[in-house]
Amino acid sequence: MEIIKASSKLELGKMAAELGAAALKKVIEEKGHANIIVATGASQFELLEALTDKAQGIDWTKVTAFHLDEYVGLPITHPASFRKYLNERFVDQTDGAVEFIPVNADADDLEEELKKLSDRVSQIEIDICFAGIGENCHLAFNDPPADFETEVPYIIVELDEICRKQQFGEGWFETMEAVPTKAVSMSIRQIMKSKKIILSVPDERKAQAVKDAVEAAVDPKFPASICRTHADCTLLLDPESASLLS
DSSP states (O other): OEEEEOSSHHHHHHHHHHHHHHHHHHHHHHHSOEEEEEOOSGGGHHHHHHHTOGGGOOOGGGEEEEEOEEETTOOTTSTTOHHHHHIIIIIGGGTTOSEEEOOOTTOSSHHHHHHHHHHHHHTSOOOEEEEOOOTTOOBTTBOSSOOSSOOOSEEEEEOOHHHHHHHHHTTSSSSGGGSOSEEEEEOHHHHHTSSEEEEEEOSGGGHHHHHHHHHSOSOTTSGGGGGGGSSSEEEEEOTTTTTTOO
C-alpha cells in the first residue's frame, strides 16, 4: 500500500482525482473501455468534483461505473440515498455520458436484484476502485468483523452502531433511529479483485481507523487492513486523518 499525505482535504481530493484520471485514460487508451467502482460519503466530495472536471479530459462514454453500496429499502428520493448522491455528484457531472450501474436496494425482489448485479460484475474486470474507509475501519459497508471469504460480489450486511452513528453524524439522517440497519454492499473479495484501488480518507474522525488499517494486523476486525495485501492500492490522507500514524 502506497500512502500519500496531502496538505489539506481539498488537495487530497484533487490528488486522488488526478491519480485516478491518469489511470482511467490509460485504460481507455489501451482497452477502449474502462470499468470503475464509485463510492459515496463526505470523503468523496472533493474527489468526485475534481474527477468529473472537464479539464481531466476523460471520455466518459467509454466508462462503466459500478455502485459500491446502498441502504436496504431506502428510496432514491431520500436525501441519504447513495444513488441520488451519485446521480447528482457524478453522473450528472459527466452530462449523463457514463454508464452507471446502481444498486437498487429498495427493489421488490432484492434477491433477484443482487443476482443481476453480481452476474454483471462477475463478467468483467474492474480497472479502478474509488473508495474510502469508515470510522469503524469498514470498507464499503463491510463493517467489522468483515467477511473476508465470501466470493459473492454483492451481499446484504448488518450495519453496526459506529457505522450508523457516522451516517447520522454526517447529517444524512434527522435521527439515529432513521438510519437503516441493513445495506447492500460489494463484498471484500470483489473489491479486492479491482486492478487498482484509490482510497480517499480525510478528517480527524478517521484517524484511528487509518491507524488500524495501516498498522494493526490484517484482520476482519479492521476490514480496510485487507488493502495492504493488494498489489496496487494508494491511500490518500490529510494531516488530520494521518495524525495517529506512528
